[in-house]
Amino acid sequence: MADPDFASPRMERVLDTAADLLVRWGYQRVTIDEVARHAGIGKGTVYLHFHNKEALFLTVLLRAQRQIVAAMADRMEAVPDEVLLSRLLRGLYLVLSNDAIARVLYMGDAEVLGRLAHEAADTLGALVGRRREVLTEHLRLLSAAGCLRSDLSPEALLYTFSAIGTGFFFVGGMPGGTPDLDVETRADLLEHAIATAIQVPDPAPAALAKVAPVIAALYRSLITDIDHEVRRRIR
Template identity: 60%
Template sequence: MAAPEVPEPRVERMLDSAAELLVRWGYQRVTIDEVARHAGIGKGTVYLHFRSKDALFLTVLLREQRKIVQHLADRMDADPRTVLPGATMRLLYEQLVSVPVARSVYLGDAEVLGRLAHEAGGTLGELAAARADAVRQHIHLLGAAGCLRPGLPPDSALYAFAATASGFLLVDGFGYGDLVPDVEERSALLEQTIAAAVQAPDPPAAELARIAPEIAQRYRSLLVHVDQEWRRRVR
């Protein structure tokens, strides 16, 4: 798959500034004037590339989603064991914790996103549906390859996978992350918890190697949706 056209440095600077201000102040308080001032450009230059505040900030969210999906697919191609549910979620958790914007999107943080959370849910609904389908196919492929806990239906494994991952992020938001301040230790606990709940005790390495490229490609196909939405917003 060809990579999208690389945004010019000025656009990247706008997106970096918008992302920083979004997390610092929240969507409702940030204005295009403040983004332009923070990026060291004129307000008119922002509107030259983005027709509205919504378009700018939705592009910020798209950029973070693209980075996460690309990184996940690349890691799956490099190491087949990354497709195991525990390893997959460990990788995603580490990214979500380290990228405040991505974390806010995942949790639907109303304080940060405000009305943008509703806009993102509606405007990016097709992407969210495609992402959910990719995850479902991922888990079902693992089940067919004998990599899930014996007797555990794939849909039950998917439920346990999603519930456990969401729970870890939510308790972090409630302040319990302070109990285990080291992110690497928390991510290891997440991986171990999911592995114990849904994975086969000894997943067959040959099967993992066989299905990993297909699973990686299913995630990589999401980039088409991201790039289509990106092109709709950036002039």
């Protein structure tokens, strides 16, 4: 699903450069001048696209989120098993382990984001709320399809899913936190933990095939919200 706001090679170059500098230097240190210089364009060209530094870097984070959500929806449409929460979280864990910008976005790395963390929380609060709505509906649809444990309330399912995922992401991001386990092994363990805690054994393939397009569409609707936020920041 292409987005015309990111179609221009010059726009991609600016965003790629800003993302690289954000991870390497942190938000406080990076300037529009440095982004322009490393991208090989004039500072005025950056301002042709973005109102200010905050708008540029919020767009960097939004683009990362859009790519993650779009890939998630693509997998769900291609392989119905991917709507299972164990598979969803496994995929997200692998992305965050291998993509520095995605990791900064989802972990809210204050050292890298600096003041932008506060701005992102304030400005993108509605989008965070929408993500939670989508996840809550995702759980409801899986429950209705008989894929989740019926002895746990919706609140308990969401809490358990979030608590296990947060634990794996947090420990995996700590220096020396998992010295003897590679990323794939950790992702496998996370998938197993979620499946054991909240899913039924061997969810019915027919049920997954039926519900997968509906759940994928939910995430597609979230992409629309992300695009709206992007367009608010691009001239």
